[in-house]
Amino acid sequence: MSLISAALRCRPPALSFTSLLARQFHAGQPLLARKGKEKKIPVLSKKQLAAKAKKKAAKAKKSIYDSEHMTLLDAINVLRAVEVASPNSTYELVVKTALGKGSTIPKGRYSLPREAKKASGDKILVFAEGRAAEEARQAGADIVGGPELADGVANGRHQATLFLCTPDLIRAITPKLGRVLGPRGLMPSERRGTVTDDVGGYIRKLKGTTEWKGDKAGTIRAPIAKLDFPVEDVIKNVKYFMTLVKRATGNIRDAQAEREKGGGPRPVIPITKVVLSSRQGPGIRISDV
Structure with missing residues (x-):
């Protein structure tokens, strides 16, 4: 036996591509994380959250x-x-x-x-009829009328910065104007004094x-x-x-004021x-x- 043939017999067998893959990847089942070692997120109480917010506010730049x-x-x-x-x-x-x-x-x-x-002068709209309406005009109201003005106020045709109303007309205008003027703080109300029989005196008091x-x-x-x-x-x-x-x-x-408003x-x-x-x-x- 020649030296060359002896060397060929002693050489390790060539590795196939399949065997290389088998060596690199594990064929066993993947290990699952243990439940006992899962990190739980702590739930803070209201007192702890308030303390945390206070600490953060103290560090904020002022x-x-x-x-x-x-x-x-x-x-x-x-x-x-x-x-x-x-x-x-x-x-x-x-x-x-x-x-x-x-x-x-x-x-x-x-x-x-x-x-x-x-x-700055207010633009005053008064819901009044009869003698009260005449007094409002003499006192300087910009727009004076009865419940028929409500539609014009609702659609924006009549605009004002102050709305007054006599007690006998407040129920007639509230259904149409409550949602329009209420959120803007302009709805006439007895508590604010803008529902009154003396609309002329109220307007004169506002002057200046x-x-x-x-x-x-x-x-x-x-x-x-x-x-x-x-x-x-x-x-x-x-x-x-x-x-x-x-x-x-x-x-x-x-x-x-408390006695007047109750x-x-x-x-x-x-x-x-x-x-x-x-x-x-x-x-x-x-x-x-």
Whole structure:
């Protein structure tokens, strides 16, 4: 036997493609994960979720003015210094309230001791007939009529910023206008005083006043004074407006209004923050109003 033939006999047999596949892949059943080692997602309680949210809010980036509290006098002086090149700028007062679920959005009318801007005139529509209608026209109502005006209001032909109604017509207009004016806070109601026999007196009382109203979050904004006003006038305007807001939110009891509207004392809507700002100045939290 030659050396070449002996070497060929001793060489290991060639591996086929099938055998290579058999070596690379396991033919056994796949192993299933054990149930005991599955990671469970913890369910947090309401208290734990609140603590987690509080911790996250504490870490959130905040403005340097968020924790800054000043007296009204100091805030006025800071804003006057910032706006030294714009003496005709306007102070804006922002009042934030904790408007609870089901609470009525606070609103009212005001005439500042010294007006910051010319009062915008309301367009008044009155549902009245006979003598009450004539009194409304003499007092300055823009549109006066009976229940026939309801269709025009519903389809947008008659538009106004204030709607008044006499008690004898309120039932006639409510089915058509309740869903139209109600969501906008314009539906006449006895609680607001816009359903009255004395529509002429109500209109005369509104002359020279401006409406203020909170938004859906309960935030009230109002131009409160000009920067070139004397400091005493600015303070007087702010305190006057805050008194109105506190009465409307129940923070100051108005015994006369409660007697007129009935139903006892109204629920209190807490005031959480009062901020004074200007066009270019920062918003400064006021500590003494």
